[in-house]
Structures are given as structure tokens and as C-alpha cells.
Amino acid sequence: MDDTLLLIPGPTNLSKRVREAMAGPQLPHVGAEFYSMFKETVSLARHVFRNEKGVQLVYTGSGTTGMETSVVSLVSHGDRTLTLMNGYFGHRMLLLNGIHGAKADSIEFGSGRAADPDTLRKKLRENRYSVVFITHVDTSSSVLNPVPELVEECSKAGVLSVVDSVCAIGGEPLDFDRLGADVVFTASQKALAGAPGAVLVAASSRAIEYMEKRKAPIESYYMNILRWKPIMDDPKMYLATPATQVLLALREALLEVKKEGIEERWARHKKLGELTRSRIEAWGLKFVAEEGHRADTVTGFWVPDGKAGPIQKTLEAEHHVMVARGISTDADKMIRIGHFGILQPQTLSGALDSMGAVMEELGLAPGRVAVAR
Numbered sequence: 001m002d003d004t005l006l007l008i009p010g011p012t013n014l015s016k017r018v019r020e021a022m023a024g025p026q027l028p029h030v031g032a033e034f035y036s037m038f039k040e041t042v043s044l045a046r047h048v049f050r051n052e053k054g055v056q057l058v059y060t061g062s063g064t065t066g067m068e069t070s071v072v073s074l075v076s077h078g079d080r081t082l083t084l085m086n087g088y089f090g091h092r093m094l095l096l097n098g099i100h101g102a103k104a105d106s107i108e109f110g111s112g113r114a115a116d117p118d119t120l121r122k123k124l125r126e127n128r129y130s131v132v133f134i135t136h137v138d139t140s141s142s143v144l145n146p147v148p149e150l151v152e153e154c155s156k157a158g159v160l161s162v163v164d165s166v167c168a169i170g171g172e173p174l175d176f177d178r179l180g181a182d183v184v185f186t187a188s189q190k191a192l193a194g195a196p197g198a199v200l201v202a203a204s205s206r207a208i209e210y211m212e213k214r215k216a217p218i219e220s221y222y223m224n225i226l227r228w229k230p231i232m233d234d235p236k237m238y239l240a241t242p243a244t245q246v247l248l249a250l251r252e253a254l255l256e257v258k259k260e261g262i263e264e265r266w267a268r269h270k271k272l273g274e275l276t277r278s279r280i281e282a283w284g285l286k287f288v289a290e291e292g293h294r295a296d297t298v299t300g301f302w303v304p305d306g307k308a309g310p311i312q313k314t315l316e317a318e319h320h321v322m323v324a325r326g327i328s329t330d331a332d333k334m335i336r337i338g339h340f341g342i343l344q345p346q347t348l349s350g351a352l353d354s355m356g357a358v359m360e361e362l363g364l365a366p367g368r369v370a371v372a373r
């Protein structure tokens with residue numbers, strides 16, 4: 001297991017420095033060392049989000065904590081919200097809106113079909129929405145949504161926008177200050193290549209003002225942007241005990257992002273995406289996401305029904321490479337390759353060679369593959 005190369009869409013492989021950052025003696029969260037390392041982590045998070053103007057938060061939790069924090073902090077009971085859906089995580093966002101009392105509307109674009117800004121514009125004319133929820137890359141279908149265009153429609157209509165960038169930040173371009181979205185969040189375990197367990201949230205000053213002026217207070221102690229905000233400036237204040245090891249790992253991971261250069265990292269991910277797509281095309285298989293909207297962080301493709309399990313198992317057993325299958329009803333006919341984090345093109349290329357060999361072994365060699373969809 002030690003040597004298995006993770007090509008699942010999170011968590012991803014950790015560098016030696018990141019792993020070592022978690023291996024020291026327990027660091028108290030109430031000491032000077034933790035305070036200064038935490039402040040540095042928040043400032044590195046700003047760098048990755050390109051967030052100089054807004055509020056930047058980092059705290060313990062998974063990506064779902066970021067999803068729920070954005071809903072609970074912005075949505076009051078009875079508010080009408082809109083969720084754009086083209087995969088599993090859009091559905092989860094809709095679910096969270098319902099759980100927290102929103103009149104939760106959605107637009108279903110279909111798994112793998114990109115959200116269309118024109119359709120959004122029309123929908124925004126039909127109803128007065130308070131918040132629109134957008135998934136940057138839906139990891140289940142590997143579709144990349146046109147986030148800048150979608151956010152622009154929200155801004156023009158005077159509606160708040162939230163971007164779930166869990167499967168994007170660090171691997172897909174995002175510039176929080178220029179984008180104009182109100183809340184954007186990601187998690188530590190994907191393109192940032194940290195250990196799972198930290199959530200990174202950016203909030204615009206407009207969003208903060210909106211929360212401060214809410215009639216009903218935010219109905220959560222923990223998933224509450226306004227409660228976390230002062231902790232970022234003064235981590236000596238206590239809200240909840242942080243997962244110190246996870247945050248130490250995140251600081252190392254963010255330092256590595258900075259060292260590489262954020263634009264260089266986007267360019268490397270572009271190469272990883274292109275390399276993956278070119279191999280899948282050569283195998284004669286079809287992508288889940290529509291053309292022009294395929295992510296550079298994860299790629300889903302269809303395999304003949306019943307073959308996803310054997311491909312995954314054989315690849316892991318014989319080549320120590322782990323890929324993921326589709327979610328739920330797609331589990332037997334979809335493979336998803338996570339290609340993000342510290343992954344280098346030559347490592348990916350070798351793993352894709354192994355995958356090609358497995359395809360051949362299973363009678364799915366190029367040209368002989370009966371495409372599922």
C-alpha cells in the first residue's frame with residue numbers, strides 16, 4: 001500500500017516535506033509557534049486564492065464543511081436560492097440548501113454538461129434569488145464550469161454567488177479578487193496536495209456585510225464565517241481546537257505551491273489534463289464531460305459496463321496505481337483519474353502506460369473497446 005500512486009480525485013499523494021510536517025511532537029494550539037505558523041498559513045492561502053481584498057479563512061473540516069458553511073452563513077430560512085447542477089456535488093449543495101430551510105431551486109444541466117450562462121441569466125430574471133451556488137469542477141463528472149461567466153451573470157443581477165472550488169483551486173485558474181464571487185472555498189486534499197482535514201474559504205466584503213446585516217443570526221456555531229473571521233487575525237482566540245498536524249501539513253503544501261508559482265502550477269495541470277485526455281482518446285473511449293469543458297484536475301471516462309471494477313482492481317494489484325470509479329449508478333461503467341497536486345507529467349505518463357497494459361490484458365485494447373456511451 002505504501003507505494004501505491006494515488007490517481008483518485010482526492011486525497012492525493014503527499015510530498016515528503018508535507019508528510020514530515022505531520023510527524024513531529026504534538027504542537028499545542030495555544031503556543032507562539034502555532035500562532036505564527038497559523039498566520040503564515042492564512043497568508044499563504046490568500047496567495048493561492050489571489051485574495052487581497054476579501055476575508056480569508058482556514059479551519060479544520062473537509063470540503064463539505066466549506067459547502068455547509070457557505071450555505072448556513074448566507075442563507076436564512078425561506079430564502080430562495082439557486083443551485084447549478086451537473087454532477088453529484090451540485091446535488092449535495094442543493095440538498096444542503098434544503099436542509100437549511102431555503103426555497104431551493106436548481107437548474108439541472110445534466111451530468112458532464114457545463115452550466116450555461118445564458119440559461120442562468122434567464123432563470124435570474126424569473127425569480128429573485130438571494131444566492132447562486134456554482135461548482136467549479138464537479139468531481140463526479142469532471143466537468144469544468146465557466147465560472148467567470150456564471151459569476152458575472154450573478155453580479156449583473158445583483159445576486160450573491162458561491163463557488164465550490166474543492167476540485168479546482170491550485171490546479172485550475174482562479175483569481176478571487178478579479179472573479180467577483182462572494183464565497184469561494186476549497187479543501188486541503190486535492191490540487192493543493194495537503195492532508196485531508198482543512199477547509200479554505202474566501203469571502204468578499206460584500207458577503208461579510210450581507211451576513212452582518214442578516215435579520216436572523218447564522219444558525220451554526222462552527223460553520224459560521226463571522227465567527228471564524230476574528231480568529232484569522234488573532235489565532236490566540238479560541239473557537240475550537242484545530243487539527244494542528246493537518247494545518248502544519250497544509251502550510252508546507254502551500255509553501256510548495258508558492259515555490260512552484262501558481263501560474264506554473266496551473267500550466268503543469270494543463271499538461272496533466274491534456275496528457276490524460278490524449279491517452280483516453282487513443283484508447284477510443286468517451287469522456288463524461290462535454291468537449292471544451294473538461295477539467296485539468298480530474299478526468300472521467302466511460303468504459304464498457306462491468307469493466308470499471310476489473311480495471312481498477314487489476315491496475316492496483318499489478319501496477320500499484322489507484323484510480324476511482326464513477327459514483328453510485330456509474331460505478332461499473334465510469335473510471336475517474338485524479339491528476340492533480342504534486343503529480344508530474346512523467347509519473348502520470350508511466351501510470352497511463354500501465355493502464356493501457358491493463359486495458360489490453362482485459363481485452364479492451366485500442367480499437368477493440370465497445371464504448372459504453
Ligand SMILES: Cc1ncc(COP(=O)(O)O)c(C=O)c1O
Pocket residue numbers: 009010062063064065067089135137138139140164165166167187
Ligand atoms: C467538488 C467537490 N465539492 C465538495 C466535496 C466534498 O469534500 P469532502 O469530501 O472533503 O467533504 C468534494 C469531494 O470530493 C468535491 O469534489
